[in-house]
Amino acid sequence: MLGVGRLEISDLITAVDAGSGARLPVRRDEVVRRLRESGDERAVRIVRRLPVDRDGVLDPGAVDRLLIGVHTELQRLSEELRIGERLVDPVGPLFDAIREVGGQNGQGGPYRLVDVGCGLGYVVRWLAATNALGPDVELVGVDLDAALVGEADRLARAEGLTCRFVHGNAFGPAEAATVYVSTGLLHHFRGPALGEFFRAQAASPAQAFCHFDIAATRLAPIGAWIFHRARMRHRLGRHDGVVSALRAHSDETLLRAAAVPGMRALLYEPGGLANPFCTTLRPIIGVRPQLEAPFRRALGRAARRMVGEEHFAGAGVVAGAAVGVEAGGAAGAGAGATR
Amino acid sequence: MTPAVPLALLGLVDSAFSGFRAYAGRDARIRKRRAAVRAALRGLAVGAVLLAAPALAAVLVLLTASDRARTRHALAVGGFGYLLPLCVFAAVVLLSLAAYFVLPFRAGTFAVVVGLGPLTLLRPLAVGAACLGAVLNGGGWCALLVGAVAGAAVLCVEPLAHRRWYRDAQ
Numbered sequence: 001m002l003g004v005g006r007l008e009i010s011d012l013i014t015a016v017d018a019g020s021g022a023r024l025p026v027r028r029d030e031v032v033r034r035l036r037e038s039g040d041e042r043a044v045r046i047v048r049r050l051p052v053d054r055d056g057v058l059d060p061g062a063v064d065r066l067l068i069g070v071h072t073e074l075q076r077l078s079e080e081l082r083i084g085e086r087l088v089d090p091v092g093p094l095f096d097a098i099r100e101v102g103g104q105n106g107q108g109g110p111y112r113l114v115d116v117g118c119g120l121g122y123v124v125r126w127l128a129a130t131n132a133l134g135p136d137v138e139l140v141g142v143d144l145d146a147a148l149v150g151e152a153d154r155l156a157r158a159e160g161l162t163c164r165f166v167h168g169n170a171f172g173p174a175e176a177a178t179v180y181v182s183t184g185l186l187h188h189f190r191g192p193a194l195g196e197f198f199r200a201q202a203a204s205p206a207q208a209f210c211h212f213d214i215a216a217t218r219l220a221p222i223g224a225w226i227f228h229r230a231r232m233r234h235r236l237g238r239h240d241g242v243v244s245a246l247r248a249h250s251d252e253t254l255l256r257a258a259a260v261p262g263m264r265a266l267l268y269e270p271g272g273l274a275n276p277f278c279t280t281l282r283p284i285i286g287v288r289p290q291l292e293a294p295f296r297r298a299l300g301r302a303a304r305r306m307v308g309e310e311h312f313a314g315a316g317v318v319a320g321a322a323v324g325v326e327a328g329g330a331a332g333a334g335a336g337a338t339r
Numbered sequence: 340m341t342p343a344v345p346l347a348l349l350g351l352v353d354s355a356f357s358g359f360r361a362y363a364g365r366d367a368r369i370r371k372r373r374a375a376v377r378a379a380l381r382g383l384a385v386g387a388v389l390l391a392a393p394a395l396a397a398v399l400v401l402l403t404a405s406d407r408a409r410t411r412h413a414l415a416v417g418g419f420g421y422l423l424p425l426c427v428f429a430a431v432v433l434l435s436l437a438a439y440f441v442l443p444f445r446a447g448t449f450a451v452v453v454g455l456g457p458l459t460l461l462r463p464l465a466v467g468a469a470c471l472g473a474v475l476n477g478g479g480w481c482a483l484l485v486g487a488v489a490g491a492a493v494l495c496v497e498p499l500a501h502r503r504w505y506r507d508a509q
């Protein structure tokens with residue numbers, strides 16, 4: 001895969017202690033060295049412009065402002081691509097299925113949706129503003145970046161939205177959820193970290209997960225370039241947008257990594273069943289086995305767009321090779337030395 | 340009939356969109372229709388001021404011309420030549436916008452990926468095509484001059500509005 005060696009600048013310019021979540025200093029030279037090793041001179045030039053103190057440590061305030069600015073532009077892309085509606089398309093029926101099964105077992109709501117790696121929490125705030133999942137679904141956003149979480153919280157309060165945001169690590173103690181979701185997070189996890197992420201959620205009491213990431217089509221990098229060029233002003237955002245598309249996991253990689261004990265892994269709108277011009281992000285879904293049938297019923301005709309691991313039966317050698325290559329690739333946010 | 344009125348209208352509508360683009364990506368609230376409308380009005384105001392430049396250029400060209408009737412004619416035919424590529428561009432933009440707002444989200448994504456996103460990047464090219472149209476239609480250098488000034492004016496609306504109102508905003 002082309003993008004395996006490429007790094008996202010935003011993954012490198014902040015670091016937190018994996019245990020305490022405390023922010024760690026980041027030396028600009030170190031970031032430059034890693035980017036140079038990956039052969040990305042453009043990224044090096046972007047990072048070189050970031051302010052540092054006398055010891056060469058990146059100014060945390062400037063980094064926070066930059067990342068909030070980039071994420072605000074990122075939200076604009078999510079708005080334009082109607083990510084909220086796209087998420088509700090499978091997650092709405094997923095909650096219907098959970099309500100149905102819960103009702104039969106005498107376990108009603110309330111339920112909780114947790115958006116992992118929520119950034120500025122656009123999805124959570126949009127769900128709160130539209131009440132798209134119903135009043136019995138509590139909405140929570142979690143992110144590793146304290147500045148983004150703080151800004152998400154400020155924005156939610158400014159608009160009086162009923163949702164909350166928590167500073168936390170996707171690999172740390174989990175915020176309990178009925179359904180975990182994410183958008184644009186999975187490509188940050190390389191190698192074994194991807195499977196670990198799914199396994200941790202399967203080991204929790206959650207009923208399901210539904211993680212959206214960039215559909216790894218041939219069109220994705222050029223589409224990302226056009227779209228980020230047209231809609232984003234921050235160089236860092238434009239850079240990371242294209243690298244994200246290059247690093248996006250293939251359908252096979254996602255299905256295999258999500259096939260963890262206790263969850264049935266399903267891919268919604270995989271390549272071949274979806275028009276790449278209409279589906280820029282698609283979710284990998286995991287449901288408790290007893291939920292699959294009611295979930296498919298709740299989806300109705302759309303269930304035909306959803307496949308399980310058997311879809312790739314026979315492609316095992318190729319998929320196995322892909323996982324192997326990615327395991328050897330650069331560590332992203334989830335697998336980084338400090339995260 | 341003069342192409343000045345449809346050209347001015349097109350320029351103003353484009354300015355309103357430019358104002359919106361200058362603002363978009365700077366405000367992370369969910370409910371922000373009023374702010375978006377205000378941004379479009381700001382773009383419109385900037386465009387109204389900047390579009391005085393091509394109007395002034397046209398007046399100067401006419402005043403300094405040795406044969407005013409001929410120059411007026413050249414500007415008019417050049418204006419129609421300028422208008423044609425812009426109308427085609429505007430029609431594609433409007434079609435994409437209509438598709439985006441009316442159709443379900445998958446088709447809306449299609450309208451963005453194939454239409455609205457690339458079309459934003461193609462705006463300078465549309466202005467170039469309009470200038471070429473002005474020359475090819477017999478507008479000569481004077482139509483080219485006025486067209487180039489008009490093109491530069493509309494392309495400046497977004498950066499100017501952004502710098503004036505939205506550069507430091509989050």
Ligand SMILES: C[S@@+](CC[C@H](N)C(=O)[O-])C[C@H]1O[C@@H](n2cnc3c(N)ncnc32)[C@H](O)[C@@H]1O
Binds near residue numbers: 078119142169
């Ligand atoms: C590409 S951004 C996507 C943000 C948001 N979901 C969106 O769609 O706009 C990825 C986000 O994941 C967060 N992130 C990365 N690794 C994480 C981890 N291990 N735990 C929690 N959040 C993480 C980053 O801080 C960043 O905000």
